[in-house]
Amino acid sequence: MTVQLLAGQLLLGLINGSFYALLSMGLAIIFGLMNVVNFAHGAQYMIGAFTAWFLLTNFGVPYWAALVIAPLIVAALAMIMERLLLRPLSNLDHLYGLLATYAIALIVEGLVRQRYGATGIPYDSPIKGGIHLGFMFLPWYRLWVVVFSIVTCVGTWFLIEKTRLGAYLRAANEMPQIVESFGINVPKMITLTYGFGAGLAALSGVLAAPIYQVSPSMGSNVMIVVFAIVVIGGMGSISGAIITGYLLGIVEGLTKIVYPEGANMVVFVFMAAALMWRPDGMMKSN
């Protein structure tokens, strides 16, 4: 094994882990407040990437603007979806929320594939070049993805765990009636949270566009892995989702060196192990 190979796979793992962390964090936030397993998360990620590509090819909107605009568009659509679809289902069994978001994912992915085909569309990297580190070549864009993802994850974690707004969110999850009696509009908070989670997914999508190709199935492929990660980290645990996301990205990368055929299975093996060893999730102390 060469240093180049090791470093290369570690970087790739860290990149994948950045997306796993961002996506599983969004899922955990939505689940934490709404008890909805957002199956449309992958579709929202894919739509983020497609919006960026669409804005670039049709209106010449550059990457940096798309990084702001695409998440806002997806968040707005998601909030409409929450109001019209998820809220009426919110007092039923939680499985209806999951199935409704699954249906949306099917429709959205199907429509995009029908319109644009199944093949991936390349999206030019906005930052060209990179740096020779002696043992490997590090493209600037990949460095940007890792740094940006870490900053976003830590920032979101801080927002939810350490600020007043986050305290309201956590309280609304535990006791919505009481929080409401303090004059806080809980339904509005739920709508905004869902929009925020979906916006995060779209942000990850734009971020992913120059690395992976923009394709209709990019979301559903990553989605199942992200589900496993959320299960490992403990449902609803934001720090658990973030840490497990990065770790398993790296584990996946390392597996590619040792046993390439097992790379896309290793996450599920870890999930099985976690279920055996810590049935309540890695980050839950009780």
Place this chain on the structure above:
Amino acid sequence: MNKTLLIAAVALVAALIAPVYIYPVLLMTILCFAIFASSFNLLLGYAGLLSFGHAMFFGTSAYITGYILKTTSISLELALLGGMLVSTIMAALVGLLAIRRAGIQFAMITLAFSQFVYFVLLQASFTGGENGMQGIPRNALFGLIDVKDSFHFYYVVLAVSALALFLFYRIVNSPFGEILRAIKDKEPRVESLGMKPEQFKYLAFVLSASLAGLAGALKATVFQFATLTDASWPISGEVILMTLLGGLGTLSGPMFGAAIVVILNDELAGLGEWALIAQGVILLVVIVFFRRGFVGEIAALLAKWKKPAKSEAEVTA
């Protein structure tokens, strides 16, 4: 009671003469998926567990049955049992882990396990990878009866389906079925009666998986091929749609659901993505407006229609 018997008799006659008018392979597909949807219904409709990974049992069993038939000259029914056995063992293992997390997480865990199984099947040498397993022979039934012709084979599939659905009926109406329903309604109550809900859920999961395995095994012999699609997550989604569309927790609902979805897929087969889009739209409409499903809504309508009539009768009496 007589009415039920009459309906059953009409359905039986219809099933017996159907292949004269309708392409037998289409009918057999419907029957396979009717078993598959019933297996799923046992789990979600009666035990309240949403499995999003039932394709792993369906697909694996299809491959195993196919492999047995391709490599040995064993009789057909034993090959079907072989496929079922493997999916049952698989469920016994997966169930041990998946049952540990309550509620909606069960769906995510089963989905993740089924994706794992999908990758294993993709890489295993006996499955033929992306190409799938082609040319599965229909060995003679009991080593005697030739079933190579699809018209004849239809009656075998019909008999097996009838048997499977009867089994499902017996399970659901047994004390075990009652306990499952009780767990679905109020789990703590069942626990307080000294029973262990986990064990019942586990058993329901394993039973459901062996029925799903039977469906997959039959499918492999009907089409004479097994592909990765059989084990992929869209199939897990499809069986959910069939069950909900037909009527969750009803006996005949999943059969109707299976028939509607199979025919829809058949009709929209040449239209690219529209089959999947239509599935999504139907699922959405069912979830939002008709959660009782096709059979459930009709039963509710009939009950509504009967009730006022009864009260009128009471008034006149």
